[in-house]
Amino acid sequence: MLDDFLIRAALAGLGVALAAAPLGCFVVWRRMAYFGDATAHAAILGVVLSLALSMSVFAGALAVALAMAVTVSSLSGRGYGMDTMLGVLAHSSLAFGLVAVTFLPGVRIDLSAYLFGDILAVSKGDLLVIWGGAAVVLGLLWARWQQLLLSTLSPDLAYSAGINPRREQLVLTLALAIVVAVAIKVVGALLIGAMLIIPAAAARALSTTPERMAVLAAVIGGLAALGGLQGAFLLDTPAGPSMVCVAAIFFAVTTLFRRPGRG
Amino acid sequence: MIMSGGKHDTTQPLIEARSLSVRYGRSVALQGVDLAVHAEEIVTIVGPNGSGKSTLLRALIGALPLAAGQVVRKRGLRLGYVPQKLQVDPTLPITVGRFLDLPRRVTAQEREAVLTEAGAGALEHRQLADLSGGQFQRVLLARALLNKPEILLLDEPTQGLDQPGSAAFYRQIEHIRGRLGCAVLMVSHELHVVMAASDRVVCLNGHVCCAGTPDVVAQAAEYRALFGSGTQGALALYRHEHTHSHDHGHAHHDHGHVHEHHSHSHDHAHGAQAPKTEKTH
Numbered sequence: 422m423l424d425d426f427l428i429r430a431a432l433a434g435l436g437v438a439l440a441a442a443p444l445g446c447f448v449v450w451r452r453m454a455y456f457g458d459a460t461a462h463a464a465i466l467g468v469v470l471s472l473a474l475s476m477s478v479f480a481g482a483l484a485v486a487l488a489m490a491v492t493v494s495s496l497s498g499r500g501y502g503m504d505t506m507l508g509v510l511a512h513s514s515l516a517f518g519l520v521a522v523t524f525l526p527g528v529r530i531d532l533s534a535y536l537f538g539d540i541l542a543v544s545k546g547d548l549l550v551i552w553g554g555a556a557v558v559l560g561l562l563w564a565r566w567q568q569l570l571l572s573t574l575s576p577d578l579a580y581s582a583g584i585n586p587r588r589e590q591l592v593l594t595l596a597l598a599i600v601v602a603v604a605i606k607v608v609g610a611l612l613i614g615a616m617l618i619i620p621a622a623a624a625r626a627l628s629t630t631p632e633r634m635a636v637l638a639a640v641i642g643g644l645a646a647l648g649g650l651q652g653a654f655l656l657d658t659p660a661g662p663s664m665v666c667v668a669a670i671f672f673a674v675t676t677l678f679r680r681p682g683r684g
Numbered sequence: 685m686i687m688s689g690g691k692h693d694t695t696q697p698l699i700e701a702r703s704l705s706v707r708y709g710r711s712v713a714l715q716g717v718d719l720a721v722h723a724e725e726i727v728t729i730v731g732p733n734g735s736g737k738s739t740l741l742r743a744l745i746g747a748l749p750l751a752a753g754q755v756v757r758k759r760g761l762r763l764g765y766v767p768q769k770l771q772v773d774p775t776l777p778i779t780v781g782r783f784l785d786l787p788r789r790v791t792a793q794e795r796e797a798v799l800t801e802a803g804a805g806a807l808e809h810r811q812l813a814d815l816s817g818g819q820f821q822r823v824l825l826a827r828a829l830l831n832k833p834e835i836l837l838l839d840e841p842t843q844g845l846d847q848p849g850s851a852a853f854y855r856q857i858e859h860i861r862g863r864l865g866c867a868v869l870m871v872s873h874e875l876h877v878v879m880a881a882s883d884r885v886v887c888l889n890g891h892v893c894c895a896g897t898p899d900v901v902a903q904a905a906e907y908r909a910l911f912g913s914g915t916q917g918a919l920a921l922y923r924h925e926h927t928h929s930h931d932h933g934h935a936h937h938d939h940g941h942v943h944e945h946h947s948h949s950h951d952h953a954h955g956a957q958a959p960k961t962e963k964t965h
Contacts, residue, residue, distance in 0.1 A: 426865040450776040571786040574772065578827075580747035581765035581837075582787050628954075629811070 426541055427654065430487045431541040433551050434646030434664060437604045438616060440555035442624075443562055443635040444596050449625070450573050451593075454618050456493065458593045459511030461601045461613040463489035466518035468605065473525055476534075479550050483602035489514060490594040497511035515610075534656055538609030538661035540650070546605055556602035562635075565592050570631055586613035608661040615665040620645060623672035626679030641671050697722050698761055698835045698867055699744055704753035706743050713739045715891050716753070721835060726868040728878045728898075730922065731888035737871040738768060738890070740888065744869075748846060757904035761835065763868075764828030768839040770820065772812045780815070780823050781808040790830055801863075802826035803856060817844050821853075829860065835867040835947050836860075856880040858918070881918035887897055887924055898922045 448457050464482040471481025489510060496506055522532055533544070543551075562569070572579040572586035579586040594680035604613045649664030656663075697720035706714040714736045721727050731737050742748050742757055745765050749777075772778070782794050799805050804822035807815065817822065821841055830838055838857070842850035858881045861868055872878055878885055878898050887893040898920035 450772065450773050567785075567787045567789075573776070574768060574778070574786070575770050577742060577745065577747050578765065578768050578770075579787070580742075581745040581763060583746075584787060620938070625775050625777065629779060630782050631776060631778055634777055 426543075427650070429543050429545070429548055430540045430660065431647060432539055433607050434650055434660075435599070435643050436548070436551040436555045436665075437607045438620070438642030438646040439559040439639050441514050441604060441613070441616040442601050442620040442638035444558060444593070445619075445621035446635045446638055446641075447569065447593055448597070448617050449572060449621045450631075452555055453593075453597075453616065455511075456490070457509050457597060457601075457617045458614040459493065459507040460486045460597055461491050461587075461605070461610045462511040463514040463533070464520065464601050464605050465535060466514045466604075468532070468610075469518045469521045469525070472522070472530060478606070479554075479602050480604050483598055485514070486598035486601045487595065488595065490598050494590065494594060507651070524550055529645050534609075536609050536611050537607055537608050537659060538605070538612065540607045540660040543606060551607065552601045554599045558599050561592055561596050565589060569593065609665060612665050615668065616642060616645075617669040619665065619672050623668065623675045625658055626675040641668065645671060695722070696758060697756075698758050699763070699869075699896055701740070701744065702754050702756060704740075704743060704755065705741050705751040707751040712890065713750055717892055719889070719892065720912075721867050721888060723834070723883070724861070724865055724867055726858075726879065726882045727870070727884045728882040728888060728922075729869070729871045729886050729888055730875050730878060731893075733873075733876065735889040737888055738839050739839050741765070741869070741871055742951045744837060758834070760793030762831050762833050764822045764831065764836045766821075766828045766836065766838040766841060766842065770812075770824065773812050776813075778812050780804070780812060782808050782825065784827055784830060784876050788831070788875070794830065797822075798826040798829040801829055801860060809884065818849070819835055829864070832864065833866050835869060838870040839866065840871050840873050846889075847877075847919070850874075850877075852882070854918040857881075876922055877919050878922045882920070885922045887922075892924045896925060898921070 438668060445457075448454055464486045467482040467485030468478050471478050472487065474481070483608075493503075493507060493510060501509075517673055519532065522530055568579070568584045569589050569592065571582065571586060572589040576586040579589070600617070601613055620636065620638040620642035623641050624634045627637055628634035645668035646664050648662055648667040649662075652667065653660040653663040654660060694699070696886075700720040700810045701717050704714060704717045704719075705712065717736075717740060719740070720726075729737050729740065739748065743750060745763065746755070769790055781795055781800075784790060795804075795808065803824040804819065804823045804826050805825060805852070807819055812820070812823070825838075836857070841857075842853050845853060857868060857870070857879065860866070861881075868881075870879065873878075875887075880898060882898050884895060885898050899922070
């Protein structure tokens with residue numbers, strides 16, 4: 422069954438969506454949308470480095486995404502606004518990645534597969550990495566859900582309950598880096614942010630509790646992955662962007678039908 | 685650094701700040717503050733804006749790194765913290781009931797009991813983002829009561845309430861203190877009008893300026909005229925007894941506050957008109 426490239430693509434898309442959507446809820450709640458984008462863009466530099474050193478793209482992207490996320494976390498409050506600093510770091514690491522790739526010896530590498538994703542080229546080994554990463558992310562969120570939620574609502578309340586919100590922030594940062602690293606082959610660095618934000622935003626209108634929003638976001642993300650793949654197959658469109666389009670349609674529909682007066 | 689003290693000493697304070705200093709970057713927010721709260725005591729902290737009242741509470745719960753000094757807690761101290769304000773992002777859907785389940789899941793009975801105790805009985809199924817300021821305050825109070833605190837730390841709980849509202853809130857705190865036998869450490873934005881049940885009032889301005897007991901004069905006609913009859917003696921006046929002047933230079937303080945901006949040059953509550961004219965905003 423896994424020999425069919427379409428089945429592999431569907432499983433890859435599902436794996437990414439299931440991990441990205443609940444994490445995306447935290448990204449939305451904590452207003453970290455730009456942080457997600459920045460981490461994803463930085464991963465391109467990681468891809469180039471791993472191609473240069475002929476090591477696994479996943480490891481390279483993960484390492485640079487993690488370095489980026491930790492750098493941003495520790496630099497915050499040094500006199501620049503968060504958005505300014507993210508803008509500087511995200512775009513410069515993307516630019517350095519795009520420039521560095523031209524120095525790679527041998528065949529010229531087409532980076533577009535990593536910018537926009539190439540879900541139809543996912544191998545069995547990639548599937549293992551994607552589902553392994555997704556399992557780690559979901560496990561982290563599951564294990565620390567209560568602490569993460571309280572730290573998101575109020576760092577001071579977390580401190581008073583003996584929880585260190587900075588550690589919870591680190592958990593999210595780690596989860597974000599993993600999602601970026603596993604998603605880069607599926608939707609590409611430029612659209613990972615979309616798979617984080619859009620399903621969560623679409624689920625908001627239908628939710629009254631954080632748990633419901635996380636589950637609905639995962640469902641919507643999964644449907645977007647499958648629907649986008651189906652659409653790409655039927656209409657011969659690029660798979661990654663098609664998934665994002667389906668997610669965006671979900672967002673438009675749920676937002677349109679949300680009850681008025683709900684925050 | 686937070687330390688735990690011994691176990692069996694009954695005179696030991698629940699929580700204690702020892703020559704505590706806190707800095708934000710290069711500016712000094714608190715300098716050499718000593719404060720101890722004992723069991724069942726009600727302590728009110730007053731002080732002008734920017735005097736470090738909230739900073740002191742946040743340092744006591746361990747939310748701020750200390751530049752010097754230490755916070756000593758009774759071993760295994762259960763504390764309930766009621767923050768000043770909570771900004772709930774509108775994208776985060778959460779009901780009051782779910783909020784009370786953080787970080788420890790509690791039973792429906794426990795939830796109902798604390799909501800009733802805090803006067804927020806009907807709010808369990810409401811969304812946090814939809815609550816008014818006063819309702820939110822009561823929900824935060826209910827949450828702080830969940831682990832049967834030995835000490836309640838409240839950060840300007842009566843902000844935004846009018847005088848009868850403040851009085852009602854103070855009576856409720858007193859009632860809760862009576863039922864739970866907990867100590868109360870409360871920050872107030874009013875310089876002169878404090879909770880009558882306060883055992884001690886501490887005036888803070890980067891350091892402890894003065895401390896004393898409030899004047900409970902609820903029976904005097906002039907005070908009744910001032911506070912109205914609906915407060916049932918919940919409010920009292922506090923006379924500041926500063927041993928140093930804040931208006932004559934900074935020579936004896938080495939911290940960075942500009943004292944002229946603070947309302948320390950006030951008439952020290954010698955008459956019934958003082959509280960009305962000294963409202964700080």
